[in-house]
Amino acid sequence: MIGNEGIKPLKLLFTLLSVILLCALVVFSFALWKDVKTSQFDKLFKQNQTLISQSRAFFDHQTRLIVKTVQSRFVTNGVKERSVTNIFDYLMSATNEAAAFSLVDLSGKTLVTRGDITIPSLSDQSNTVIERARTSQTAQIGYLLRAGLLGDSYLPFFVPILSDERKVIAFVVAFYRVQGESSLMNNFITPDGNTMWLLGERGQVRMSYPVPRGVVSDLFGWRLAPETASEIQYNLRSGKTKEGLELEVKGEQVLANVGYLPEYQLITLNSHPVSALFTAWLERMQPIGVIFILFLLAALLAYRAALQISKKISDAKQAAEGNVHKLSKAIEQSPNSVVITDNNWCIEYANSHFDIATAKPNAHDKARGHNIIDYPPYNVLTTDLKKISDEVALSGNWFGERKTDFDGKWYSFSISHITNPSDQITHYVTVVQDISARKQAEAKLYKQANFDPLTGLPNRRRAHENLTAELQSAWKHKQQVAVLYLDIDNFKNVNDTFGHMVGDQLLQLVSARLVKCCKDLANICHISGDEFLVYARYASESDIRKLAQKILDDVQTPVLIEGKQIFVSVSIGISRYPEDNNDVTGLVKFADIALYESKREGRNRYSFFDHELDRRLKRKHTIETELRQALERNEIYMAYQSKNDIASGKIIGFEALMRWNSGVLGPVGPFEFIEVAEDIGVINELGEFALRQACIDLQEFQKFSDTTLKMAVNLSIRQLNDDSIVDMVAKGIEETGIDPSRLELEITESLLAENIDQILPRLERLLELGTALTIDDFGTGYSSLSYLTTFPVSTLKVDRAFVKDMVSNEGDATLTHTIITMAHALGMKVVAEGIEDEDQLAMLREQNCDIGQGYLFSKPLTQKEMEILIETHELPETTGFKSKHFRI
Known part of the structure; x- marks a missing residue:
């Protein structure tokens, strides 16, 4: 809770400020009201002066016009109705405000009238207005008249007509409209809310503009209240016409300014409702009121903020007192050593863990007054004490870690200073912690992060x-x-x-x-x-x-x-x-x-x-990237090399060879991309494509030959190690409709030598489909020949390495002959690869080799080129190769 001593000054200040603001608002409001009234009085005075000037000018002009027009003619011609009527017609055309003109004798009797209205009786004017006009021989304004019971009201204006002897002999009466667009005051400019009045000396209403509700309907009985009329008379007699009046007119409080036209005994009055003035005052007070409210709200917010600050200060004070107590307890309970020394490093306070190195009881009490470096582990700082003092003075604190010779442990030291108001160091605070366990953990983490376990x-x-x-x-x-x-x-x-x-x-x-x-x-x-x-x-x-x-x-x-x-x-x-x-x-x-x-x-x-290795590796990486999409881009296609009967030269089959024409690398040999395909796992997709396309193309080749043609397709070790190879071959046979006996599957001898146990079950299932098995590169696998009796191998292919030099190398010739003889003994056929000249062909014929394959017969051709070869018995010119050993 906030104490009363803290709240009372705030309450008093807020109350005083509120009262001052309220008083200022009241004083300002009153002054503003006076200013608004004074300003309005000034406006009314100016407007009333304009009304007096315009009214005098109008009636003076009318008097001159009537006298000038009527006087001489009337005296000369006398009362002749026709003549008077013409005069009145002229006057009406010259005066829009006039509704009619009448000629009246001294008794008030109407002699001649010209106009569109029914002229009311003027008898009630005879004793007052007519008499005054006759006596003064000046024009006079009469009382309001109504044309009939429900007709419009008119203001009569009596102009005396004098004889040559300067005696009044008659009156010309002009009847002016007080309502409508042609009324007497219609052209007067009246500010909104103001009313202009023309009054008789006793407060009789001659006319007003705009016409207040009820005035015209009560035309003959309404006048200003006696007290109001008296106040106006007093104002006129005292000559205070410039000063304003506050009057009650028709039950409404108004501000007014009055004037007097003595020649017409006419009082002018310009009024403004107090209610409208109050509205104007409120409009001017509105921003002041808003400002007042904002100031009041600001004061209230400031008051509340001050209360909160006061509460926070009080709470902070209480918390600080509590924290000091807690801190004292915490320092005592801290597992770290906390020591406070003077600026000469003499101990003034130490907590119970002061002797952190030896843990002697009550050592902190005995240490007071001694230098801190007299005790371990603090003595490890002896050589650094001057440097520590300088750094603490410069930055306010020092931190370091040291390993002591006393117990071989690691300690962290955190030293800061306490200064007096003059910013001079008076004390040092030293906090010491045993960090040996942390150091061991850090060393372990370092070893884990930097050394293989x-x-x-x-x-x-x-x-x-x-x-x-x-x-x-x-x-x-x-x-x-x-x-x-x-x-x-x-x-x-x-x-x-x-x-x-x-x-x-x-x-x-x-x-x-x-x-x-x-x-x-x-x-x-x-x-x-x-x-x-x-x-x-x-x-x-x-x-x-x-x-x-x-x-x-x-x-x-x-x-x-x-x-x-x-x-x-x-x-x-x-x-x-x-x-x-x-x-x-x-x-x-x-x-x-x-x-x-x-x-x-x-x-x-x-x-x-060397950089050639880098180039080759980059090329391999490019091959890996491009090969993944080669099939989708139709960059992979099949080429075919014919297999010919050695004796006759007749084409009896083909070997399917995959080719790749990369859009990025150009032509890429199979020796490059097949191994990569195995490494990146796309060999099965390529193998399925090769098998299917080879079977389809074989069906096309067969259309050009009467001999039953066969197709040899190579299988890789990766394909044979995958159980899906059997299903893939079966699917290819089924979809293309090829006779499985016309399909030869070629595997290298080295695959059988290295993986015979793994691939044996799959080979058996492939043979069950009806396909034939050919051993490729025979003689290079360094393998046992026992597998030849294990599998129903139909064909052996002598590696091109033996065929190449068999003409000049007796050993190769003997080995080739041995393979042919052995194969025939086992009921197998032999294909010799790499036949490139006539001598090789002749020797192979002598050795009874069955089938030949090589450039002597045909280089690898596309499907279309191979079809031309089969059909025409000649290689297409586009191959750039000629041979005479083709027969169909």
Whole structure:
């Protein structure tokens, strides 16, 4: 709760401010009302002066006009009705405001009248107006008259007619309209809300404009109240016509200004309703009222804000008092040591954990008055105390971590100062914490983040940092650095065969051998999996070769893990700084490219990076990218090479060969893209396309030949390792309607040698479909011949390597003859590949070879070209190749 002592001044101030604002509003309102009234009185005075001027001018003009027109003619001609009528017609044409003119004798009797109205009796005017006009011989304004009971009202104006003897002999009376567009005051400009009055001396209403409701209807009985008339008379007699009056007219309070036309005994009055004045006053007061309300609201908000601030101050004071108590308790309960010293580092206060190093009880009480560096662990700061004092004076605090010799632990020190109002340091506050556990955790995290947990070697992240530092140092000293990227050969097979535990042990053994091998020669890092990085400075290329060969020799010693002897080798890719690249990323990338080359060349070797390797790898990547969409883009097509009967030269079949004409790379050979297709997993799609298209084209070829033609389609190891191969072949046969006995499936001998157990079930199912099996590249697989009796192989294809030199090389000729003889003995046919000249063909005929294939007969042709060949017995001219060994 806020105390009354804090609220009372605020309440008093708010009340006083509110009263002052209210008084100011009242005073201003009254002054504004007076100003509005004064302003309106000034306007009424000016308007009334205009009314007097215009009224006098009008009646004076009318008097002159009537006298000038009537006087001489009347005296000369006497009262002749015709003459008078003509005069009155002229006057009416000259006076729009006049409704009629009459000639009246001295008794008030009407003699002649001209006009469109019924002239009322003037008898009630005879004793007053007529008499006054006769006596004064001046024009006089009469009382309002009404033409009939319900007719319009008119204001009579009596102009005396004098004889030559200057005696009044008659009166010309003009009747002026007081209503309508031609009324007497119609052309007068009257501000909104104002009313102009013409009154007799006793307050009789002569006319008003605009005509107030009820005035005309009560024409003969209405006049100003006596007290109102008296007040007007008093104002006129006292000469205060410039000053305004507040009157009651017809029950309405008005502001008014009066004037007097003595020659016509006519009082002019211009009035403005007080209610309208009040409205104007309210309009001017409105912004002031809004401002007043805003000021009042602002004061109220300020009052509330002040109350809240006062409450916050009170709460803060109470909280501060509570916090001081809590802080005192907290410092005592803190597990950290808190020490307050003077500016000479003498202890004035220490909490119960002061002796954080030895934990002696009550040590903090005994330490008061002694220097802080007399006690451990604070004494570790002895040599730094001057520097600490300077930094605290400069920045306000100092933080540091120190390991003590006293107990071998780590402590953090946080020191700040306390200053007096003059900003002079009076005390130091030192907080000490035992951070030994944190340091151990940080060291553990650092090791986890930077070292491989399996081998203990620096990991990829640490390798990048270390190699970066090595390159910077080498650049500084103008030295060279070699980067060796290592990969354990066939490590995946070890993992898959013996399990990951054996694989992990193998990694540990290899890393241990690398550490021993490269000790004092190079730095070793374990990048990931079975990949290692070795880097070292070198003077010549021979240094790198020696190191790489040493690694190959030391690693390839067989290892015994869990009773299993495992043969290990590594492949190495080498890049050089600064020759190949000058940054870590580039060097590692180029070493990896060189490693790929070592793998490609057969493993267990090292290769240096050169830019041709980079070009080949980039081309391989492009092939991988483009090959994925080659089928969709219709870039893949089939070519066919004929298989001819050796004896007759007759075409008896074809081998389907896939070709790729890339929109980016141009023609790409199958030796490039087939292996890539296997790697990226599109070989099945390509194989399905090849089989289906070959079957379709075989049906077309058959239309041009009477001989039953066969089609050989190659299968890759990846296809044979996939269970879907059988369904794919069956689907192709069914959809194309080909006789399965005309379809030959070619597989290389090396596939049977390496994967006989895995592919045997699938081969059996393929043979069950009715297809034939051909062994391609026979004689190069280094395999057992027993599989020839296991499978119903129908054909052997002698590899082109034997055919190429068989004419000049007796060994190749003998081997070829042996294969042909063996195949015939087993009931198989033999196809000789790569026949390119007549001598080869002649020798193969002598050896009773069955079928020949090669450029001597035909190069690979497109479907259309092959159809031309079959139909015409000659190669199309577009092939640029001629042969005489074609027969159909």
